[in-house]
Amino acid sequence: MADLPPRLAELVEDFSAVGPKDRLQLLLELSQELPDLPERYADAADSMEQVHECQSPLFLAVEVEDGAAAPDRPVHLFFSAPPEAPTTRGFASIMHTGLDGESAADVLAVPDDFYVALGLGQAVSPLRLRGMAAMLARIKNQVRARTA
Template sequence: MSAVSDTPLPAPLAEIADDFRSASNDLKLQLLLEFSDELPALPERYAGRLDQFERVDECQSPLFLTVEVDDGASLEQREVHLFFDAPAEAPTTRGFAGILHEGLDGLSAAQVLAVPDDAPMRFGLAEAVSPLRLRGMVAMLGRIKRQVRAKTAT
């Protein structure tokens, strides 16, 4: 794998990355389960509306996501909101979604777009989960950024 970039992560994501990096492998898996449990349920307006979501095929379990971007005069003023749907029986996938939700939801579009593509590699999870699973988190981040770009294009 290529070297991890030194582009800084937004503060909420950096804090989560620090927690994971300082944890033992067993604790990393426990933290992942906590993020899985804390992933917010979909709001009523999205109930039964997975057709409005994008499937992340790289994930080993079915994961769907969508992004909303508030109005604003600039990317710095446009807040991003993330929504994920993943089955309860897929705790690793839900955990990755939970990390991204906790670390990115509510940030500005500019902040989300500035997140380096290799951010998922900064959590020290490669020792705790398979590379295939980590690829799913990288794919989630890529789709989030692509949707933000699409929804902020003028």
């Protein structure tokens, strides 16, 4: 898929290379790789934006480094999702692995429906996929706000 940062493209390839049942397993494995929050986000409900479209409580924060021209500034993503919500954590982990450290321009260039290429439509509900789309939309909104 065009316009994907390299690590996100690699994840899409990983998912498309396996069958539907293995895709769900891969998503669950990724859920365990979601990094812990730094101390500044310890109280996620007060310091992060909630993604209400997700079935489980998911909070995110976006930081954009200073210094470079706005489109080139690296983006850093932080997520909070409960361990008992592995699908939501897996989606957050995909976003973190694929987009953390990428430039603002590269994050904004990710197609809004890139998640379709993951092939998870047979493994998870459309409601869960809408949650993933909402995560990306919120990330992009925060990046735009911080680089305006």
